[in-house]
Amino acid sequence: MIGPYLDRLNQLAIVLASGSPRRKELLEQIGLKFAVVPSTFEENLNKKAFSAPAEYARKNSELKAKQVSETSHANLIIGCDTIVTVGGLILEKPRSTEEAKSMISALSGSHSEVHSGVSLMVRGEDGELKLAASFTETTYVEFSSLSDDVIEAYIATEEPFDKAGGYGIQGSASAFVRGIRGDYFNVVGFPINHFCRELDQLIKNGSLKFLND
Numbered sequence: 784m785i786g787p788y789l790d791r792l793n794q795l796a797i798v799l800a801s802g803s804p805r806r807k808e809l810l811e812q813i814g815l816k817f818a819v820v821p822s823t824f825e826e827n828l829n830k831k832a833f834s835a836p837a838e839y840a841r842k843n844s845e846l847k848a849k850q851v852s853e854t855s856h857a858n859l860i861i862g863c864d865t866i867v868t869v870g871g872l873i874l875e876k877p878r879s880t881e882e883a884k885s886m887i888s889a890l891s892g893s894h895s896e897v898h899s900g901v902s903l904m905v906r907g908e909d910g911e912l913k914l915a916a917s918f919t920e921t922t923y924v925e926f927s928s929l930s931d932d933v934i935e936a937y938i939a940t941e942e943p944f945d946k947a948g949g950y951g952i953q954g955s956a957s958a959f960v961r962g963i964r965g966d967y968f969n970v971v972g973f974p975i976n977h978f979c980r981e982l983d984q985l986i987k988n989g990s991l992k993f994l995n996d
Contacts, residue, residue, distance in 0.1 A: 798817060798819075799863075801862070818857075847864060849914070859903065869889050875947055883944065883949045884934060886949035892929070896922070896923055924960060924963050
């Protein structure tokens with residue numbers, strides 16, 4: 784996908800508009816070089832205004848990228864937002880022990896969905912950063928039933944508190960996951976495959992131009 788273009792991509796100024804260490808690690812794994820500029824966009828959109836949870840995540844990713852673009856000189860800005868849904872509830876990052884316990888309890892013995900929204904802003908020939916692609920990815924996750932003492936022990940690790948849904952599939956919560964359907968890396972925090980396909984399209988259709996092109 785992006786392998787043939789990687790050297791030229793890495794000559795561009797690329798910004799990840801997220802402070803997530805997991806997104807940073809996943810993008811580094813594919814060889815991409817970029818700066819991290821966490822968005823300060825306050826995620827306070829009215830969830831009920833969206834037709835689907837995935838669209839809520841996508842809009843958050845767009846507004847995160849746009850907020851960073853206001854002061855950026857980058858050629859490409861990557862915005863992302865991830866949420867978990869279970870039983871019609873949208874779970875973001877828990878803000879307290881009580882919220883974390885409520886989230887893990889809701890996931891226990893249930894099927895849930897992990898939705899990521901990703902937005903890519905590209906600097907055009909007019910010098911302006913514009914939204915060039917915006918998409919969603921959904922992965923389906925099944926949890927085993929968890930006892931209260933298992934949930935409390937997990938929360939005591941403090942692992943839940945910077946993660947959508949209150950858990951990290953790549954951490955000790957891996958023991959809770961009975962199965963998944965879809966992109967594993969989406970659950971970790973970033974849909975790498977879908978991102979690479981979108982980036983490939985932007986390169987092929989000329990939306991993302993390399994230096995000296």
